[in-house]
Amino acid sequence: MPVEHEDALPGFDEAPVKKQPPSEEPHYLGHRARLKARFLEGGPESLADYELLEVVLFRTIPRSDVKPLAKHLIATFGSFADVLAAPYERLVEIKGIKDATATDFKIVEAAARRFAKGAVTKRRALSSWSSVIDYCRTAMAFDDRERFRILFLDKKNGLIADEVQQTGTIDHTPVYPREVVRRALELRASALILVHNHPSGDPTPSRADIEMTRTIVDIAKPLGIEVHDHVIVGREGHASFRALKLI
Structure with missing residues (x-):
């Protein structure tokens, strides 16, 4: 006669416990880490336009593979600089670009302009x-x-x-x-x-x-x-x- 566990329901055999496979990290996390490392070690010149754009996108799109979006933005507007300078209204028309990301682009653009102006103001x-x-x-x-x-x-x-x-x-x-x-x-x-x-x-x-x-x-x-x-x-x-x- 089989021995029942104390917490088993009457009339039911205890189901075997299946081990769940260890959760795998999304593939894009490793890509992000490698891209950030290249940026820090080699500077912006070590990254293509779409890769530098990916780094900017990381800030407001933390849980997604943004490489296809970055390439689409470059193809649509022409270059990294063109993407940042694009009108806010046009940016948010792109699928995947929300208000926060468009605003982030305009902040980066404004920072670049302020930096360049400072270089002129402080020199002859x-x-x-x-x-x-x-x-x-x-x-x-x-x-x-x-x-x-x-x-x-x-x-x-x-x-x-x-x-x-x-x-x-x-x-x-x-x-x-x-x-x-x-x-x-x-x-x-x-x-x-x-x-x-x-x-x-x-x-x-x-x-x-x-x-x-x-x-x-x-x-x-x-x-x-x-x-x-x-x-x-x-x-x-x-x-x-x-x-x-x-x-």
Whole structure:
């Protein structure tokens, strides 16, 4: 006669206990750890655009494989910088991008612009021309509307102010040369660097760009204000009026 356990129900044999297999960690956790290690050891240059984007996505999407999403974002917008600069409204239209992630992208974008601006503010503008170009590209190259900004400089080419004067459409920004010079006089600036962007990506100056720049030069020069350069930035690079001998 079989012996029953004290806690067994009458009429039922005790079912054998099955051992559960040990839980396996999701495959993406190891990938995340390896990617973070590469970033810390080799810096951002060791990662492709989509991989750097993955690292940003880790913050707001902690429990998912984000590699496909990162690649989709790059394919949709064009590059890491293009993704960060994309309008908030377009970002949240992408499947998998919620408010928190879109906001995170805009925070990273703002941090990059603030960092680049700091590099220009703390140095002599013309003795660190590469910093000026880097800042202008970071601040404007990926905008979807034309913006016209001015860097106002003192006699030693130190930055007095950096101001966006006008914001226009995708292919036009109204610029008023006399207003540009009036503002320079208010700030007691000795020189200017004019900057605007071409959302099309091609930084080649248009005829209107050239005529507007020459008008500003003609008004400013008799007042002792020099226009050092007019820089046009776009996704494909930048164009310097000084280098092109347009001023």
